[in-house]
Amino acid sequence: MWRNLLLRGTTCLLQVAAPRFLHQRPFPPFSCVRLLTQRLLHRPPQFLDKGYFLAHSGTRAYKNDAKSALEIPTTPVTITDIKQYLRSKEIPFHDGHSCLHIQSIFINPSDRKDSYCLFIDKTTGQFLCKDTMVEGSWEDIQDCLEVMQKQEQDFLSPHVLLGYSESMEEQEERESELREVQRIWSSSVPLTDVPEEEALLVKTMFQISKVSNATLKKFGVRLFKPTKSLVFPWFGGPDSSLKGVKLLSAQSTDNNKVIYKEATVPKCNSFHSLFGLPLVGRMDAEVVLTGSELDTLAVSQATGLPSVALPRGASCLPPILLPYLEQFKRVTLWLGDDIRSWEASKIFSRKLGLRRCSLVRPGEYRPCPMEALAQGKNLGQIIKSSIPAAHKSIVSFKQLREDVYGELSNTEQVAGVKWARFPELNRILKGHRKGELTVFTGPTGSGKTTFISEVALDLCMQGVNTLWGSFEINNVRLAKVMLTQFAMQRLENNLEQYDFWADKFEELPLYFMTFHGQQNIKAVLDTMQHSVYLYDINHVIIDNLQFMMGQENLAVDKFAVQDHIIGAFRKFATNSSCHVTLVIHPRKEEDDRDLQTASIFGSAKASQEADNVLILQEKKLATCPGRRSLQITKNRFDGDVGIFPLDFLKSSLTFEAPIQGKHKLRKVAFKPENEGGEGMKVEGKKVEVKKEKVAKIAKAPRTVTGKESVQK
Numbered sequence: 001m002w003r004n005l006l007l008r009g010t011t012c013l014l015q016v017a018a019p020r021f022l023h024q025r026p027f028p029p030f031s032c033v034r035l036l037t038q039r040l041l042h043r044p045p046q047f048l049d050k051g052y053f054l055a056h057s058g059t060r061a062y063k064n065d066a067k068s069a070l071e072i073p074t075t076p077v078t079i080t081d082i083k084q085y086l087r088s089k090e091i092p093f094h095d096g097h098s099c100l101h102i103q104s105i106f107i108n109p110s111d112r113k114d115s116y117c118l119f120i121d122k123t124t125g126q127f128l129c130k131d132t133m134v135e136g137s138w139e140d141i142q143d144c145l146e147v148m149q150k151q152e153q154d155f156l157s158p159h160v161l162l163g164y165s166e167s168m169e170e171q172e173e174r175e176s177e178l179r180e181v182q183r184i185w186s187s188s189v190p191l192t193d194v195p196e197e198e199a200l201l202v203k204t205m206f207q208i209s210k211v212s213n214a215t216l217k218k219f220g221v222r223l224f225k226p227t228k229s230l231v232f233p234w235f236g237g238p239d240s241s242l243k244g245v246k247l248l249s250a251q252s253t254d255n256n257k258v259i260y261k262e263a264t265v266p267k268c269n270s271f272h273s274l275f276g277l278p279l280v281g282r283m284d285a286e287v288v289l290t291g292s293e294l295d296t297l298a299v300s301q302a303t304g305l306p307s308v309a310l311p312r313g314a315s316c317l318p319p320i321l322l323p324y325l326e327q328f329k330r331v332t333l334w335l336g337d338d339i340r341s342w343e344a345s346k347i348f349s350r351k352l353g354l355r356r357c358s359l360v361r362p363g364e365y366r367p368c369p370m371e372a373l374a375q376g377k378n379l380g381q382i383i384k385s386s387i388p389a390a391h392k393s394i395v396s397f398k399q400l401r402e403d404v405y406g407e408l409s410n411t412e413q414v415a416g417v418k419w420a421r422f423p424e425l426n427r428i429l430k431g432h433r434k435g436e437l438t439v440f441t442g443p444t445g446s447g448k449t450t451f452i453s454e455v456a457l458d459l460c461m462q463g464v465n466t467l468w469g470s471f472e473i474n475n476v477r478l479a480k481v482m483l484t485q486f487a488m489q490r491l492e493n494n495l496e497q498y499d500f501w502a503d504k505f506e507e508l509p510l511y512f513m514t515f516h517g518q519q520n521i522k523a524v525l526d527t528m529q530h531s532v533y534l535y536d537i538n539h540v541i542i543d544n545l546q547f548m549m550g551q552e553n554l555a556v557d558k559f560a561v562q563d564h565i566i567g568a569f570r571k572f573a574t575n576s577s578c579h580v581t582l583v584i585h586p587r588k589e590e591d592d593r594d595l596q597t598a599s600i601f602g603s604a605k606a607s608q609e610a611d612n613v614l615i616l617q618e619k620k621l622a623t624c625p626g627r628r629s630l631q632i633t634k635n636r637f638d639g640d641v642g643i644f645p646l647d648f649l650k651s652s653l654t655f656e657a658p659i660q661g662k663h664k665l666r667k668v669a670f671k672p673e674n675e676g677g678e679g680m681k682v683e684g685k686k687v688e689v690k691k692e693k694v695a696k697i698a699k700a701p702r703t704v705t706g707k708e709s710v711q712k
């Protein structure tokens, strides 16, 4: 009785502060709960939430998924801290590739099969015991070790970290997902049992004609007839039980290409399958990591090498999977055939440990594995020709020439992800690229947050993993704006549609920092760093920079502080291959003048740091009060700059270009303002344009010629 009471008292704390902990039962022993509680009380709030705690409507509560929320320590743990701590407790460890391995403290020493089966992530300190599936944070394992020491025990029950009972809703959801997994699996048939003619049709549809029945059988691939989908099982846990399924459907396009669509149960956020893992032997030292289940089939069949597929392809490598890859001395990453996969393989190899990784560079002779199999290429040879991920600080052109060639022959992909809703941005900026810093400004209340929210949402909907740092407006309000933009309608008046849109929105790779108000730049950067590691974040939006200024020493010149902060974000963007969009309030605002680059920055140095500078210009017209213009005054990628008008649709909080013909995009040659103002070329001649006139000229339909000024 006292235990339950005590537990009830601690539950909400645990729920908030240690969500990863909370999956098991029965309840923890008293001393452990006490220790945990003490520590948790001193823990900072979480800084990140998965982006689906949506606006509530009167009677509904927020849905805040505690299980996928993330804990970030105030002072990030380092590998040295972890090692020092383990040594101080006299715990022997093996120094692995991405984790430290220790003996499981949740198994009786006499029952330990693989003695070093508890993995501590070197970057985050998160741990996973592979034999009991107990997982938790670095603080959690320290708590456990303290308890063990105090009670002079040589192991703890795997249930020691339990204590949180799921809500009815969560429990129902989990159980219904499990039932769904079982239902799909049992009502699908092994592909090898399908009548030959039908199997042939399926293989043709999925373009896997060269995959043998033996391979399909080995990997347990099935066919779910109602949707004509291939079913790939996820077997996991110490008992290798069925944890989930991935359904893959194929549709051919007019130009004979196949578009694959996939769905997972459970949902992709908790679908942590490494397809092919059960077939890997304990002693295997080499693996080929692919971006899809089909590619793993191809590699395995053609080379006989162990191969596993990442659950979400090149979009992320969740650190929770790293322990399963620790046994390999050599990891070949062959994630796909485009630049995005190539970039992802470079980023993932940092997590896996550069020295053991080699990468298959996409190219004409190196398509993705399944295509290579279909074309009769020698997959073993392609794997052998992969290049080591570790690179020296000084390289010669010889080492760079393939990279340069890759960039030249894939200009579209190199230009980045294209916006679906903003073709004008594509025309000027060409795309959204990793590792860049975009500075975005506009007058107070002009709609900066609303606009940048849609710009980021557009990218996120195309798979750009996004992290929002909204310090001014709270996350619920921001998520409400984004959901309205996503649904393209006000859901206030259509509440019956709320769940439909919320379910879809939930699937987006979207995260929010839970900071609010003034913040310390270091805490924000640490959180960003952490999220890049955990969620492979490609785009961080900081709204806005002024909320970091308050914490810095303002005795120093304000603009020097601003420069310093912009410099820090610049460094982060480059080092983490992550795009950072920084919203900045303009320095000066005069009602009758348009803003210019100099309105934002304190010094020329700061304007140097940004790759792109975007200004939301607000010209209040009696005829179109909501109309804004977006001016791009800097574009380091190819120098094109320009301005185009945007109409605001209040009903969906979205922006769109006014009807074509009336207002056309105008492009001007890039010339930094500090080199003579808004230089631009019209009909081949350079003309000086006063700021006040830029918007007017932009709106006038006119022919502009010259390389940088071709009208589209």
Ligand SMILES: Nc1ncnc2c1ncn2[C@@H]1O[C@H](COP(=O)(O)OP(=O)(O)OP(=O)(O)O)[C@@H](O)[C@H]1O
Pocket (backbone or CB within 6 Å): 442, 443, 444, 445, 446, 447, 448, 449, 450, 451, 472, 625, 626, 627, 628, 647, 648, 653
């Ligand atoms: N073009 C527009 N016309 C009219 N209203 C708009 C327009 N764009 C945004 N709004 C509305 O104006 C309000 C303020 O918008 P938002 O918060 O995006 O501005 P902001 O520039 O980020 O503000 P701040 O300067 O305070 O950061 C919101 O209610 C939004 O819906």
